Amino acid sequence: MRKFANAIFILIFAASFCGCSTPSSSKTVVLVTDQQGTNDHSYSQIASEAIKKISPEHSWQTKTIVPTSSVGYIESLSKAAEAATAFVLASSPMLENACALTALSYPDVCFVLIDAAADLNMDGIQDAPNIYSALFAHDEMGYIAGYAAGLKTQGFAGFISEEDSPACKEYEAGFVAGAKAANPEAEPIIVYLQPGRTSAATIAEIEGLAGLGIDIAFSIVEKQEYVSALSKTPLQLITVSTLTPQPANRVMSVCKEYGNAISIIANDYANGRFIGQMRVFSAREKCISFISVDDAFMSQSLLAKLNEMAKTLGTFDIPITD
Numbered sequence: 429m430r431k432f433a434n435a436i437f438i439l440i441f442a443a444s445f446c447g448c449s450t451p452s453s454s455k456t457v458v459l460v461t462d463q464q465g466t467n468d469h470s471y472s473q474i475a476s477e478a479i480k481k482i483s484p485e486h487s488w489q490t491k492t493i494v495p496t497s498s499v500g501y502i503e504s505l506s507k508a509a510e511a512a513t514a515f516v517l518a519s520s521p522m523l524e525n526a527c528a529l530t531a532l533s534y535p536d537v538c539f540v541l542i543d544a545a546a547d548l549n550m551d552g553i554q555d556a557p558n559i560y561s562a563l564f565a566h567d568e569m570g571y572i573a574g575y576a577a578g579l580k581t582q583g584f585a586g587f588i589s590e591e592d593s594p595a596c597k598e599y600e601a602g603f604v605a606g607a608k609a610a611n612p613e614a615e616p617i618i619v620y621l622q623p624g625r626t627s628a629a630t631i632a633e634i635e636g637l638a639g640l641g642i643d644i645a646f647s648i649v650e651k652q653e654y655v656s657a658l659s660k661t662p663l664q665l666i667t668v669s670t671l672t673p674q675p676a677n678r679v680m681s682v683c684k685e686y687g688n689a690i691s692i693i694a695n696d697y698a699n700g701r702f703i704g705q706m707r708v709f710s711a712r713e714k715c716i717s718f719i720s721v722d723d724a725f726m727s728q729s730l731l732a733k734l735n736e737m738a739k740t741l742g743t744f745d746i747p748i749t750d
Contacts (some may be wrong), residue, residue, distance in 0.1 A: 455514035456489045460504050462520040465494040475519035478687035482694045501526035509534040531556035545706050557704040562689045565710045568741045569682040570602025572718050573646035573666040578610030586617045586645035603646050631657045679725035685715045711741040
């Protein structure tokens with residue numbers, strides 16, 4: 429009995445020095461947003477609502493810090509690290525660089541980074557081992573969009589992006605695979621809006637997309653003037669949805685379920701499973717979904733087919749091309 433009591437004492441004593449992986453009740457989660465705050469109709473608003481909903485389940489307190497500008501990101505994250513007794517939740521990808529640098533300065537504090545990897549040198553390894561990066565399966569999102577477009581197109585399904593980044597390549601690979609799975613005869617048209625040109629030239633390119641035979645397009649374009657130009661085309665648009673205003677001709681959106689991802693991470697922390705990692709959340713974890721905005725776009729039978737397809741996501745590899 430004495431040995432058992434001593435063992436319990438040792439475990440409790442060791443737990444007090446386990447740093448960020450040790451859960452307990454009555455802790456504080458500190459949310460740090462970008463300078464847009466929690467009313468940004470995007471990442472930070474969703475994260476704020478999610479953590480406020482989740483925290484009572486774990487008897488956690490919450491605090492929010494809003495930087496006044498991007499210059500203050502590191503200062504705000506440092507203040508959060510001093511105040512957090514659970515973890516710091518960096519709710520915007522804009523905080524990626526500052527989060528990586530701050531986490532290195534506070535190695536015993538847990539950081540959660542939403543939709544960014546904190547891999548600043550792009551070597552595939554997270555720069556700070558105490559950051560839990562919540563990423564999302566872009567290829568699965570693209571596959572959903574491509575499958576829907578393949579089911580509906582009467583011409584060509586298009587993929588439209590502003591930049592040729594690794595994430596965009598994942599979206600593209602999924603889109604092409606999904607379109608061809610739904611319609612083997614489909615040959616998607618891929619459009620990367622060329623950088624370094626005037627806005628007028630890019631808008632002219634957007635206006636000419638329908639002339640290429642594209643009738644349905646998966647758009648991951650974010651620049652507002654280009655979104656506005658796309659909304660004036662006859663294209664039916666599938667978008668990556670946030671709470672921001674969407675184009676009037678959007679017929680479907682694929683969605684990153686930030687709240688569900690944050691809930692999974694919170695449970696990992698509460699159960700002592702919090703480790704620094706880059707984790708990709710998938711449709712199987714209910715962290716990717718889709719919504720049909722226009723009832724005339726997808727019939728009930730096609731929606732049922734799309735839902736059935738979505739259940740298989742994650743059971744096969746989608747090749748990413750260079």
